[in-house]
Amino acid sequence: LFTVSAGGQPKYSQDFAPLPNGISHVAYNDLEAAKAVINEQTCAVIVEPVQGEGGVIPADIEFLKGLRELCDQFGALLIFDEVQTGVGRTGALYAYMNYGVIPDVLTTAKALGGGFPVGAMLTTDK
Incomplete structure (x- = not known):
């Protein structure tokens, strides 16, 4: 339920009401927002x-770096959703490796299972 709410697309979440509160959405690549x-x-x-x-x-690399700085400043976890981009789909094992910004949590699936429905959540010690 949280995942479909966090995605911000009503077509996926409308049938699951009431949805969790406290989720904010901002425009992609808009660090000021x-x-x-x-x-x-x-x-x-x-x-x-x-x-x-x-x-x-x-x-934008500055967007991801800015998010990392904000998360560090406020003690929040930075979570990268790499369900679609992980396991070599961007030239690196995971897309974040192309940016040099390390998340606290990474989610991966799709290519991970090679057709088998599997997913994983990878974390740092934080």
């Missing part, structure tokens, strides 16, 4: 390093 909503109440920031359903749009 992110700065306006990330604060000491923020527990995590979830972003795709390459936006999949939005049109295969890569993140």
Whole structure:
């Protein structure tokens, strides 16, 4: 339920009401918009390093670096959703490796299973 809510696409979440509260969405690659909503109440920031359903749009490196800095500043986890981009689909094992910005949590699936329905969540010690 949280995942479909966090994605921000009503076509996937409308049938699961009531949805969890407290989720903010900002425009992709808009660091100023992110700065306006990330604060000491923020527990995590979830972003795709390459936006999949939005049109295969890569993140600006400054956007990801800025999110990393904001998460560090406010003690929030930086979560990269690499379900579509992981396991070599961007030239590196994971897209974040092309940016040099390390997430606290990484989600992966699709190519990970080679056709078998499997997913994984990888974390740092944080």
